[in-house]
Amino acid sequence: MRKLVETEADRPFKSTGVGHSLQHESAIKHVTGRAQYIDDLPQSPQLLHVATGKSSQPYAKLTKVNLDAVRKAPGVVDVIVQQDIPGEVDVGPVYGGDPLLAGDTVIFVGQPIFAVAATSFEAAQRAVRLADIDYQPLSPVLTIDDALAAESFVLPPHQHLQGDPDQAIASAPHQIKGEIYVRGQEHFYLEGQISQAWPNEDGGIHVISSTQHPTEIQKLVAEVLDLPLHEVVAEVRRMGGGFGGKESQAAPLACMAALFAIRQQRPVRYRMPRQDDMVQTGKRHDFKNSWSAGFDDAGRLLGVDMLLAGKCGCSPDLSEGIVDRAMFHASNAYSFNSARVVGVRCKTNTVSNTAFRGFGGPKGMMAAETLMDDIARALAKDPLDVRLTNLYQPGQDMTPYGQQVTQHVLPDLMRKLADDADYRTRRASITEFNRSSQFVKKGLALTPVQFGISFTAKHLNQAGALLTIYTDGTMLISHGGTEMGQGLYTKIQQIVATAFDVPAAMVKVSSTRTDKVPNTSPTAASSGTDLNGMAALDACNQIKKRLAKFAAEHFNIADYELNYDKGYVHAGGNKLAFNEFVQLAYMNRISLAASGFYRTPKIHYDKATGSGQPFFYYANGAAAAEVSIDVLTGEYKVERIDILHDVGKSLNPAIDIGQIEGGFVQGMGWLTTEELLWDDNGHLMSNSPANYKIPTAFDVPYEFNVALYQQANQAETIHLSKAVGEPPLMLGIAVWSALRDAVASTTNYQHSPRLDTPATPERVFWALQDCAAFNRQQETP
Template sequence: MTDMKTIRAPIRGAVHTGLAHDSAANHVTGRASYTDDIPEPVGTLHAYLGVSNIAHGRILSMDLAAVRAAPGVVAVLTADDIPGENDVSPTGKRDDPVFPADLIEYHGQPLFAVVAESRDFARRAAAKAEVEVAPLAHALDPEAAIAAGYPHVTAPLTLARGEVETGRDGAPHRIAGKVRIGGQDHMYLEGQISFAVPGEDETVTVHCSTQHPSEAQHMVAHVLGVPSNAVNVQVRRMGGGFGGKESQMNLFAAVAALAAKKLDRPVKIRPDRDQDMTATGKRHDFVVDYDVAFDEAGVIAAVEGSFAARCGFSADLSGPVTDRALFHADNAYFYPHVRLQSRPMKTNTVSNTAFRGFGGPQGVVAAERMIEEIAYALGRDPLDIRKANFYREGRDLTPYHQQVTDNVILRLVEELEERSEYRARRKQIEAFNRDSPVIRRGIALTPVKFGISFTATHFNQAGALIHVYNDGSIHLNHGGTEMGQGLNTKVAQVVADAFQVDIDTIRITATTTEKVPNTSATAASSGSDLNGMAALDAAEQIKARLVAFACESRGVAADAVRFLPNAVAVGEEVIPFAEFVKSAYMARVQLSAAGFYKTPDIHWDRSSGTGRPFYYYAYGAACSEVEIDTLTGEYRVLRADLLHDVGRSLNPDIDRGQVEGAFIQGMGWLTTEELWWDEKGRLRTHAPSTYKIPLASDAPRVFNVDLVSWNANAERTIKRSKAVGEPPFMLGISVLEALSMAVASVDDYRTCPRLDTPATPERVLMAVDRLQRGAV
C-alpha cells in the first residue's frame, strides 16, 4: 500500500497545466535527433536532383552521359527507372510526376536524380546534364494565367446564399476593388529530407521529415509498384513543417526509396536550401476581386467575390486550399446576401501547397479589406464597422450554410478593446499624426473566427497505440507528428491524466506506419483534437480491463475502483500503480490497446456548397500599433496585444507559445516575406539572403499575449480544449491594418490605401506617395 500523503499530491503533467515541451532541453542542447542525425549504415549513398532551367517546354533530348561519368556517381534515375506509377499527387489526379517524361512545366522542376558516393559528388554531377528543350509560352501568376486561357487545376467552388443583386439594390453604398495577396515560403529550420533503407524482398524503411507518414507510405508504394505493407515510414520529429511537409515530401521519399531499392543500398536525399525553395510549393498567392454593398451605418448588405489563386503546375492541395479561402472570406462577419467563387489557376510555377491556415488567412484578408473600405468611405473607426457586422443571434448563418453557435467574438473583442486601451490610444495616435510631418502611426484591432476540422471529412479520424508494461511504465504512439508544436507533450498529458500517473511514466515514440495505420496529416489544427481523443480511447480500454480485474480479484463493485495519483484504490486498499499493473499482468490481463476517434457531426456537400464542414470555431483578436517613416516606407511594430480562445487549454504554456509564434509568422507573411519570380519564371527569392522572415528585432516592442480563460469548448473535444495551431496566424492581419491607418493619415484618412501584401517598405512608400499626390 502507498502513503495517503502521496496520493493527495497532483500528478506531474496533468492536463490544463503548463508543462515544458517534452523535447525542449534536447532542442536547445542539440541532442534532439532529426532525420539527418540518424547514423548512416556502411554503404550509404546520397541523391541530388537535376532540375530544369526553363519554365515551360517540351523535352527533345536529355543527354546524361557526362552525369553518369562524373566522379563518385553510382546511378542516374529518370522516369524510365520507375517500376510503378510516375506520380506523387496527393489527390490522385496523376498530374504530379516524380520526373517528367516529355513536358517541363516550371523552372526548377526535377528532371532526374543523381545517386553518388557523397552528396557533393551528386550535386556537382547533376549540373553536367545537357537537356534540349523546345520552349513554350508560360504564365506565372493567376492574372496572366486567366489572360492566357489556362485551365483550373481543379474544379472551382461557389458558395452562395440569398440574392446578391437584391441586396445591392437596397443598399445606398457600393464599392468594388481588388487586393493582391502574396504567397509565403515555409522556411522551416529543417529542410526536406528522406533516408531510405532497403529491406528484404519488396520492403523498405523510409525515415523522412513529413507531416503525413501514411501519405508518404502510399506514394512510395505507388512509385515502387508494391503494396503499402511493404513500406514503413518513420518520423521522430521535424524541425518545422507549417504545411510544407504535408504533401511536398512525397517526391523526396519516393526518390530515396526508388534509389535504395534499385541499388540495394541505403540512400539519403537532402536538397540545398536554394533547391528546397525552388522545387517545393508555398502558400498560394491570391488576387481577390470584391464587390461590397452596405448602408449608412456600415452594415453589409451584399458581398460578391472572386478568388483567383496561383496554384502552380499541378493540383496538389489547391482545391481544398482555395475552398477554405472561401470558407473564411466572411471571417467574423455576417453577409445577408453573398456569392463567392474560387479560381484555382494553373500556372508555370512550382505547385503551391498547404501552409498554416490552409487558404483561410487569404480569405480573412479579403474580409478585412472590405471592412476597411467601408470604414474609410464612411469616415468611421474600422472597429465600429467590424462590431456592426459581427455574427450574432438571427444573423448567424455562414455562406456555406453552417450556423455559428457558441459565438463569443463580440465579448472577446470588447475585452481586448478594454485591455489594450484601444479607444484612448487611437485618439492619441490621431493627435500624434497631426503634429508629426514625417513619422506616422497607426493602430488596428482585428478579429478571427476560424473553423476547425478537415473539410475532406474522411481525414477527421485518428488512431493511437498504448502499451502498459508490467513495471507500470507506459509506451505511447499515435498517428500525429511532432514538428515543434508540442503535440506529443499534450497527448502524453492526456494519457497521464487518464491513468493518473506522472508524465515521466510515459515514453512517446516515433510516429511509424507500422504501429498506427491510415493516419491523417498532422494539419488543419487537428493534431491534439484527433490524436488526443484516440489516445484517450486506448487508455480507457486498458483502464476498463484493470477495473474488471480489480472487481474480480478483490470482490468489489466497479465504482469502488478509483485511479488516484500514481496509485489505484480498490475499496479501502490503495495500491501503487506499478504494483497494481504487475498483479494484473500476472493474472493475464491484456495491457495494450489501439484507440480510435472520428470527429462527429460534420458533413460537407461540395456540389451544393452547403453543410457543416467545421466541428467548432476558434476565436481571437489582436490590437497592433505601428510607426512608419513616410520618407522611406520603413516601419516597426510598437505594441501588440493578443487575446485568443483555446477553450480549456491542455497546456497553457505551449498554447501561449503557439499564439506568439503564429502572430509573428502571420506578420512576416503580410509585411516582409516577398516571393518574386523574374520574367523567365525563375524564383529569385530562393535563400535566406533574398527572402526576409521576421527576426527577433522585428517583434513588437511591447508584446502582451493572453488566453481566454472563460470559454470551455461547447463541443466534446479533448478535455474541452480548442485547436491553436492555425487560428492565431491571422492575428498578424492587425499589423497590416495598422500600417494602412498610418499610410491613410497622410490623406487625413479620406482614402483607403488599398495596400497589397506583403506590405514591404517599398509598397508602404509607394502608397504614401499615391495618397500625397491624390493618385488613388
C-alpha cells in the first residue's frame, strides 16, 4: 500500500485546509477551457434541441394558434402545446401561476405558447418563427404605480410593527419624508439557462441542469411527467454563474427537455439564446420605497413609517420571501426605535421576477441609506456621523421584526475603516476642492451592510452530505450545494481535509446529484457553506467516532488517544500513515462511509405577528467610495474604493476576498449602469448585451482596497466563519451615496437631491438640475 507521505523529512506536510488560501478547485480548468459545462457535452447523433414560440402581447386571449407550418419546418421532430403535458402544467416554485406553456391567455411578453424539438439548435429557432398566432388584447398592468392603484398583488401585504411609530414621528423634533425608485437587475450569468435530459431503460429520466436547486428540478420534472420522484435524477456539476437567476427559473428548461426526451426516447438539450434568456426569465425586482421619519437634533431616528412596493411580475415565484427580505433589511444596520414597515407584492403583466443575489435585502437597504443621507443634509452633519449615531449597538439593538442584534461588529468596523481610509482628512479635502472647482465635483461616502444569514423559510435551513473514504485514504464527498463559481466545492474540500488533517488533494467533491443526497435546499441565501459544510463535518465526525472506537479496541487504548496529525494517525504509541490506518480499518470491517446532516438551530419567525428570530447571525461590512462628476454632463468616475468586511474566521481568505470584490462590482453595476427598461407595451427594451451595460474592468477603480475584519463568529457556524456570498453586493451602495454626495455639494450640502437608480450619467445630470433649482429658490427673496 502506497503511503500518503514517504517520510516527514523528505516530503514535509503542507496544510491546505481551513484558513488557507487554496485556489478554486476548478480554477485551472476555467482558464484553460477544460471546465465542462452542459453545452460542452458531446452531442449524440440522436440529440434534439428545443426552442419555444413566445407571446408578443403582455396580456391577451389567444384566438388562433396555427402551428402547421412549424410542424412542417425542416428538422422539426415534435411540437407540443399545453394540452400535451401529461402531468402538472404549473411549475411555480412555491405558489401557482407559472404554466410551462400558456393556455388560453398569455400574461407577459415572452411567455412560451408552444415548444419545438428539432435536430439542430438553428432548425428549432427557425421553426418557432413560422407560427400563425392571433390575439385579443386585454388591459395590462405594467408598472408599480398601476398595480398600487388597482390593488393588483400576487400575495397579501405584510407588516413589521415596532412600538408606536405614528406617535414617535409626530412628537419628534424633526420630520422628513422621502421616496426612491430602485430598478431591478438582469442576472447576466456567463452561462445562460440550459438543461439536458436522457430517458433511461426503466422509464425514468436523468436531467443535467444549470440550476441552484437540484431537488426542485427533480420534483417539478416528476410532476410534469407524472412520475414518482425516484424515477428522476437531477445532477449539477457546475454553473457559469447563477446569482439567484437559476434558483427557480432553471426549472422550465429542465421540464421541457425531459418532456421531449420521454416523448421521443432521445436525449434532448434546451439552451436559451441570450436574448430569449433576457426576455423570458425574471430579474431582480424593481422597488418603489417611500417613508416618513422623525429624528432628534443629533440625527437619531425616533420613528419610521415605510412602504416597500416590489414589482413581482405576473406570478408569485419567490416574491413572498423577496419582499419579506426587503422588509427585514429596510433598517439595514440602524435602529429605527419605533417602526412600521409594510411590504406589498405588486402583480404586473411582465415576466415574473425572481431571486437575485441579496434577495430583497439590497432594495430595503436603499431606503435606509437614502434616509441617512437626507437626515445628514437636513442637520448639516457629516453623513458618517449620522450613520454611526443610528447603528445597532448596546442599548439600541432591537430590529423592527423583534430580533435582538447581539454581536455588535459595525461600530468598531466602521471606525476602523474610516481611519484606514483616512476618511476625515479626505472629507475636509474634498469639501475644500468642491468649493473651488467649478466643473468637477467630488463625493465621498462610507456605508455599512448588516445582512441576516439564514433562509427566512425555516424548512430550507437543512442540508445533507455523503462522505466515502476509500482504502487508499482518498475521500469523495457529495453534498446538496451547487457550485456556481463561488468556491463552495473548494471550501467543502478544505473542511473535510481539515477534519482528518490531510492535504486537500486527498478529497474530491463530486457533482451534486439527487440520488446521492436527497431533499436538498437551494444554494442560496448565502448559506451554501454554512449548511453543507456542517453536514460534511457531521459525516466526518461520524466516521471519526467509528474509527476511534475501532482503534481503542484494536490497540487497547482509550478513545481520546486517537489523533490525526499532518497525514498520520496517532493511536496510543502507534503511528500510521492515514491511508494505512484506513486500510487497517477496512480489513477489520469498519464502515468508511457516512451520511451527514445539519439543520440551523435557534431560528424561528411568526408570519402572523411579523416577529421572531429569522436569522442565525448577521454578516457585516462597510465600504468607503470616492467619486468625481462632471457637472455639465453628469458623467462620473469611481476614483477609489476601500472595503472592510466581516467574514468571521475565514475558511479561505483568497476566495472570500474574491467574493467581496465580485459582489461589490456587481452591486456597483446594479446601482450605476445596469438599466432595465420596458416600453409602454410591456416589451423589454434592454434585451441584449448591446443595450444593457454591466460593469467592465474599465469601471473598476484603480485604487481598490479590500481587507477582512478579524473577528470570529459568535454563532456556532462551521469553524466560526461567516457567509460571504450576498452581503458584499450591498457594499456597492457606497458608490451611489458618494455620487449623491457629489451632487449635493453643488448646494453646499444643504439639499439632498432625488437620485433614483441606476444612477446613470443622465440621472446624475437630472439630480444636478434639481440642485440648481434648489439654489435658485434659495436666492429668491
